[in-house]
Amino acid sequence: MADINGVVLSAGSGPTVKYTITYSKSRPSNSQMTYSFTIAAALGSSGSYIHSGYALLCTVTINGSSGQVRIKAADNDNWDGTTPRYRSVTVTCSSTAGNAAQGVRFRVVSDGRLSISSGVIDNSSYTVTSSALLTTACGAPTSCSIAPTVAEGGATLSWSGASSGTNNAVTGFEIQYSDSSNNADWGNWTALSTVSSSSGTGSLSVSPPSTRGSYRRFRIRTQGAAGSGYYSGWTVSSNSVRKNTPPGKASVLTASPLVYSEGPVTLTWSGASGGTSPIKGYMLASKTSTDGSTWTSWNVLETFNLSASSGTRAAAASTTPGTYTKYGLWTIDTLDVYSAEQVSNSILCVAAACDEPTIAAPKNGASTYNPNPRVLLTTGAQPDEQVAQVKIGTGSWRDGVNNPSLFSPSGSVGGSAAVMFKAESQSAGTKTLTVRCVNTDFEAPSAEVSRSFTVLASPFEAIAANETKVKASHITALRTAVNTVRNYYGLAPVSWSEEITAGRTKVKNWPLHILEIRAAVEPVIAVINQYSAASGFAVPEPDWEELGTGRPRAAVMNQLAELILSL
Secondary structure (H helix, E strand, C coil): CEECCCEEEEECCCCCEEEEEEEEEEEEECCEEEEEEEEEEEECCCCCEECCCCCEEEEEEECCEEEEEEEECCCCCCEECCCCEEEEEEEEEECCCCCCEEEEEEEEEECCCCCCCCCCEEEEEEEEECCCCCCCCCECCCEEEEECCEECCCEEEEEECCECECCECEEEEEEEEEEECCCCCECCCEEEEEEECCCCCEEEEECCCCCCCCEEEEEEEEEECCCHHHCCCCEECCCCEEECCCCECCCEEEEECCEECCCCEEEEEECCECCCCCEEEEEEEEEEECCCCCCCCCEEEEEEECCCCCEEEEECCCCCCCCEEEEEEEEEECCCCECCCEECCCEEECCCCCCCCEEEECCCCEEECCCCCEEEEECCCCCCCEEEEEEECCCCCEECCCCHHHEECCCCECCCCEEEEECCCCCCEEEEEEEEEECCCCCCCCCCEEEEEEECCCCCCCCCCCCCCCCHHHHHHHHHHHHHHHHHCCCCCCCCCCCCCCCCCCHHHHHHHHHHHHHHHHHHHHHHHCCCCCCCCCCCCCCCCCCCCCCCCHHHHHHHHHHHHHC
16 A cells, blocks of 8 residues: 555545645554654635534544644634645554554544545555654673682673564674672772673683682673664573682671570571582680770680581570670681681670560551650550660660659659650650660660651641731641551551642532541540650640631641651
């Protein structure tokens, strides 16, 4: 079939309408084409006319996608003489082949109050021609790895899964490397080699770093015939190669519990590694201190066989209250070469430790608008006298004895006691909260309990009496803030009775929405006041502003906003 560009189609009679069709085209992507048609419609002879009541609607369809334009309107559109009228219509359709013909249907129908055959046509005898496909980048290798992962000399970097782009055949690969002392913190990338190839797979002989114990990783990208602007992104090797080394010490050695009254204690470690030869076992030693600062020399406890890189072992510990103990662990390989020691945290022997407290609020990961956020906690069951301690971020511990203004009740409390902590002013942002309890001598701390929470800036727009018009967005902001605060205190979100839409929600219903928001706030107040009735900690029962009818007053809105910001 012929291309429709420049074609003249005659349609109907009495009078005949001639359509001259031209188009321009563009390709927004390799899956679509956009065709912009200009249609010059002219009556077949001078003196011809089509007047009111008759209408013509043109539809152009390509590959299932259509565009429409009106040739003539039914009213206030008298068409006289042979002067053409120009109409434009655009069709964006599916197209995955370049420079390919796509069938086009040109259809004009009579859709006025009166029926007419002039200008009516339904023609599918022509095509349009798509533009060439856009050039695209090559595909990066989907897999890239090194073998072996420990080497004295050569290793092999292998890759696969690279692909050509559109109009962009694979011509080669660019390879770079980066070194690290710990397989985690990496240096800058350095150019290594360019490999010419038209294949999607390949390999290259590479070397580990020159420094023993260091690691080297690689990255690779596909080069294409279209030039550097169409190279692929980088693929980083899934592993690294390490220069052969003596055995590596455990990366972590943990002694627990942190505070104990009687042994034994448990040691847990991981991250040990073999060097030239695999792991054979470990040597374990301990040292003690009476002040946590000055320590004795290492005392070897045992040497034992274990080829695993991680493990758990019971160890003896001091039974003298007030004594700190820490442990050292050395990795031994099959050639009896020892690594450097990994040192554990210190643990303390005390009287029986406090039971772990529980946190009712904040809920982990929740948010508050109060710059002095409340913490609701319950002390552990034992002992009968203990002191609650709270820390935010890396700040200092706060406690009910030394910081009584921040706690209710202050001072020491009993077991299973409800305690409220009201923090000093906090900046907006995410915080880490840590809670523990200690005995009245500030010894024997419980296990620490942590929560993450966020202090948010106020979400409320200032509402001035007789100036600000209360809008749907103000009500929506209150609803969102109430559910945010409910979540902070472990309460389920409220499902609101009616969606509020600007310009659509009836103003007469707004007092009901305010009552609904007030009702959602009151359980939060009840939860808070279960933990303290003290002034400055408890939340007084609101003396709600009078609602009235229709759009809420500024005082009603501001009362709710101020209350939410204080919870």
